[in-house]
Amino acid sequence: MNQPITDRKTAILSARTLLQQCEKIVCFSGAGLSAESGISTFRDSETDALWSRYDPTQLASPEGFAADPKLVIDWYNWRRDAIAQANPNPAHLALAQRPDIIQITQNVDDLLERAGCKQESVIHLHGNITHDRCHQRCGFQQKIDLANPPPLRNCPMCDAPLRPAVVWFGETLPAWAWQQAEQHCQLADCMLVIGTSASVYPAASLIELTKAQGGKVIVINTHPSGASTLADMELIGPCGEWLPELLS
Ligand code: BJW
Secondary structure, three states, X not given: OOOOEOXXXXXXXXXXXXXXXXXXXXXXXXXXXXXXXXXXXXXXOOOOHHHOOOOHHHHOOHHHHHHOHHHHHHHXXXXXXXXXXXXXXXXXXXXHOOOOOEEEXXXXXXXXXXXXXXXXXXXXXXXXXXXXXXXXXXXXXEEOOOOOOOOOOEOOOOOOEEEEEEOOOOOOOOHHHHXXXXXXXXXXXXXXXXXXXXXXXXXXXXXXXXXXXXXXXXXXXXXXOOOHHHOOEEEEOOHHHHHHHHHO
């Protein structure tokens, strides 16, 4: 692993030089991208009093939903409310200024789109909290008003429970999103890995995919992460500070 670069000016210059040499750049992001918008991450956040008793990774599962569907929907609706009140931060805005960079995100929020990224150009590997879908996959899907999300309810087509259109543990990723992501990562000269613990698979394997075919990896994270060992360059600190400097 390369040593973290602490001299800010040197780090920015090196990273910018690397990016200028690249034709195809992908950005692979996680919850840390939205942290400076006030959205909690999964594994490193200061716990919110209301939800501090619960493990988010257990709530984000079919088992959690089966055990207590109301609890899971209340948790998602609390997060929807937080996202509705949040604004894109300087990291989202910096990425949106670079339409040439392919956005592959694990995040289910719509902050990249609200920052100005084209909706069709953001690949959401873990789905979208902005929609509900039928848990039994009868095909029903509906856009949700994040500021006024409905409580637990049943599908109007087949009467199974409705749930957020996100990917829980043990569920497969949307096939189209995964295929697109794999194709882009295979061809990328450089991947920016932003604000992810890189601990959830298969998403995290995309970093290995880029690396394996010779692409460079620039990691931006407040802490060392699962991506550190793959990093050609590791910028330690908030992405809302690094990305505007790097991409301007
Ligand atoms: C900052 C910052 C700032 C903070 N600036 N940085 C291979 C090996 C082992 C296990 C598996 C495997 N393959 C599959 C699995 C099982 C499982 C898995 O990966 N488990 C792991 C825990 C080991 N994977 C799955 O189940 C996946 N499906 C699957 O594999 O299907 C095939 C299959 C089917 C059936 C049986 C078997 C296989 C699905 C995974 C779905 C993940 N879903 C969630 C919830 C989504 C909905 C929701 O939002 O509620 O996705 S879990 C959660 O983790 C969420 C995230 O997208 C994902 C990743 O988290 P992320 O984004 O990295 O957040 P954090 O909190 O972990 O990290 C934040 C980082 O930001 C930190 O590093 C901070 O330091 C940093 N940070 N502030 C920069 N300002």
